[in-house]
Amino acid sequence: MKVLLYGSGAREHALYEALLKSPLLNKKDIYFAKTGAFADDNIIVFNDYNELAKKALELGVGLLIVGPEAPLAQGICDVFKKYDIMVIGANKYWAQLESSKSFAKEFMSKFGIKTAQYVVLDNVLNIKDALMKFSKPPVIKADGLAAGKGVYIPKTFEEAQNVACDFLNGKFAEASGKIILEKRLFGRELSLFSLWDGKTLLSFPPACDFKKLLDNDEGENTGGMGSAFPCDLSNKEKKQIESYLAKLQKALELSKADFCGVIYSGLMLCEDDVYVLEYNMRFGDPEIQSVLENFCGDILDVFIKMSQGRLCEVNLNFSNEPSYCVVLASFGYPFSPKIGCEIYNLDVAKNYEVKVLYAGVKKQKEKFFTNGGRVLNLVKTGKNALLDIYEVADKIKFDGKIYRKDIKLR
Ligand code: AMP
Ligand code: GLY
Numbered sequence: 001m002k003v004l005l006y007g008s009g010a011r012e013h014a015l016y017e018a019l020l021k022s023p024l025l026n027k028k029d030i031y032f033a034k035t036g037a038f039a040d041d042n043i044i045v046f047n048d049y050n051e052l053a054k055k056a057l058e059l060g061v062g063l064l065i066v067g068p069e070a071p072l073a074q075g076i077c078d079v080f081k082k083y084d085i086m087v088i089g090a091n092k093y094w095a096q097l098e099s100s101k102s103f104a105k106e107f108m109s110k111f112g113i114k115t116a117q118y119v120v121l122d123n124v125l126n127i128k129d130a131l132m133k134f135s136k137p138p139v140i141k142a143d144g145l146a147a148g149k150g151v152y153i154p155k156t157f158e159e160a161q162n163v164a165c166d167f168l169n170g171k172f173a174e175a176s177g178k179i180i181l182e183k184r185l186f187g188r189e190l191s192l193f194s195l196w197d198g199k200t201l202l203s204f205p206p207a208c209d210f211k212k213l214l215d216n217d218e219g220e221n222t223g224g225m226g227s228a229f230p231c232d233l234s235n236k237e238k239k240q241i242e243s244y245l246a247k248l249q250k251a252l253e254l255s256k257a258d259f260c261g262v263i264y265s266g267l268m269l270c271e272d273d274v275y276v277l278e279y280n281m282r283f284g285d286p287e288i289q290s291v292l293e294n295f296c297g298d299i300l301d302v303f304i305k306m307s308q309g310r311l312c313e314v315n316l317n318f319s320n321e322p323s324y325c326v327v328l329a330s331f332g333y334p335f336s337p338k339i340g341c342e343i344y345n346l347d348v349a350k351n352y353e354v355k356v357l358y359a360g361v362k363k364q365k366e367k368f369f370t371n372g373g374r375v376l377n378l379v380k381t382g383k384n385a386l387l388d389i390y391e392v393a394d395k396i397k398f399d400g401k402i403y404r405k406d407i408k409l410r
Contacts, residue, residue: 001300002029002060004044004052004085006076007067008036010327010359010377011285015065015299017355018292022300031061034071037361037368049079057083063307064088066261069282073099073145077259086307090261090281097263097279101143101180104279111251113244115276116183127164130181131157139182140164144175148223149334153184187270188410189277190231191287192241194248194263195302200311201249204295205230205318206241206267207287208410213334215406222334223374226407227325229290230318240274241267260307286325286377289357293379294323323381326389326407330360331400333373341399343368343375348395352388355379356396370398 001024005012016038019030032039033052044059046052049071056064064080066072066089075092089095096103108115116139119130131138137160142150150172154160160181167176190206210226213219233241248265264280283291292299296317305314330337339360346368349356357379360372375398378389386408393403 001025001062001304002031003300004031004033004056004061004064005035005067006033006064006071008034009067009285010357010374011283011288012036012067013038013357013359014289014292014377014379015067015283017357018295018299019065022298024298024300024304031056031059037358037363037371049074049076052076053080053083053085056080056085062086063303065303067282067285069095069098069145069280072261072281077261086260086304088261088303088307090259090263094257094259094261095281098281099145101141101278102178104276105180107251107255108276111247111254113247113251113276114273116185118180118182120178120180121164121168122178124165124168127161127168131160131164134181134183136184139184140167141180141182142167142172142176143178143180144172146172146175148221150175151221185268185270185275185277187268187275190241190267190269191227191284192245192265192267193283193288193291194245194265195261195306195311195314196252196257196263197260197306197309197311198258199253199309201245201252201263202306202311202314202316203245204291204316206233207231207284207291209284209287210404210407213329213402213404215404220334222329224284224286225327225329225374225404227284227287227290228407228409229287229294229323230409232409237269237274240269244274244276260309286327286374289325289377289379290323293325293355293381294318294321319381321382322385322409323379324386324389324407325377325379326393326403327359327374328376328378328393328396328398328401328403329374330370330372330398331402333402337370337373338400339370339372341370343370344397345395349378349392352392353380354385354388354392356392370400375401 072095357377362371
């Protein structure tokens with residue numbers, strides 16, 4: 001089996017490490033597209049997805065695994081299907097569950113999946129009327145993909161009015177030509193990853209994401225500063241999640257969802273029930289890093305069975321100990337991170353059996369430099385995993401290093 005892994009971040013690095021454990025392939029059989037510092041060889045350069053698929057086919061690639069959302073929304077999986085290459089990733093139509101929040105909201109409403117009350121808007125003249133439908137300032141969301149920046153939680157109606165206006169006037173170009181106003185919910189957030197093969201929905205236990213930049217969930221929203229797996233859940237919460245998943249399975253069946261890929265439900269556990277905040281059609285970064293670290297099995301075998309419509313044969317097994325991922329980021333993240341600084345002491349991680357995954361890293365000769373907001377992920381499973389990760393986090397050095405000190409199970 002030859003595999004093409006698409007994407008450059010720590011999520012893809014984690015997938016790469018997981019693939020390397022599979023007895024079904026050799027290291028030389030993994031190819032990369034738009035990759036990161038974790039790949040040295042086997043990098044396919046391309047101008048468009050047709051060219052990529054052609055080259056992949058010539059090399060004998062049988063399976064494409066897509067990490068990030070943008071290529072899914074652009075239809076990479078539809079192209080690869082034409083070349084008879086199996087894919088792990090939604091087609092362009094179903095990628096809309098992530099790339100269009102109004103599409104996702106309609107899907108949820110149609111199938112009775114609980115989500116916050118909402119209004120869709122595409123004209124600044126209607127903002128005032130729409131705001132009147134809410135008793136408290138609603139959350140403002142760009143309809144399209146906005147690199148994780150398209151959600152704003154205003155404190156006042158005046159702020160809501162201004163932000164809605166900015167969004168509709170092109171703050172995120174086409175992505176905010178349409179917006180959603182949505183009732184603000186309160187509760188604990190979970191990331192729930194499910195695999196779908198067209199018939200079966202198979203879910204991982206939920207993981208916790210630490211989205212805020214600073215300890216105690218203060219500061220800016222980020223792509224994620226750490227993760228822990230599995231989440232601590234009461235029996236009542238587990239039941240609510242199971243019943244949500246049964247609804248999702250039914251909804252996908254009834255709408256004949258003809259794709260083979262990942263569905264990431266961004267959930268909020270509210271007082272009365274679990275609500276969907278958003279769908280993503282990929283694994284969450286950095287949550288999947290701690291999930292994969294914990295996973296006991298052959299992820300490639302899972303992907304192959306999934307692409308053959310045999311997910312019903314798969315069991316997902318996990319270690320009994322929790323796992324964690326702590327993100328080392330660069331000062332200025334998430335707005336204008338400092339980059340180009342040399343990273344020292346990466347080798348120290350080995351002494352603690354902590355895995356180092358590259359997010360925004362550039363390799364030059366044998367040296368490593370910061371090259372993005374989130375720079376490294378430190379990952380480990382086990383009772384003392386957090387202590388070891390934090391020892392390593394302290395010892396790895398680069399100018400402007402920041403990280404949260406309060407990653408834990410929750
Ligand atoms: P989204 O991209 O829709 O997940 O939104 C990003 C973040 O905004 C979420 O992880 C939540 O922290 C927050 N958020 C989104 N929608 C709501 C909502 N309806 N109520 C409260 N917080 C929300
Ligand atoms: N950690 C959240 C995300 O991947 O969108």
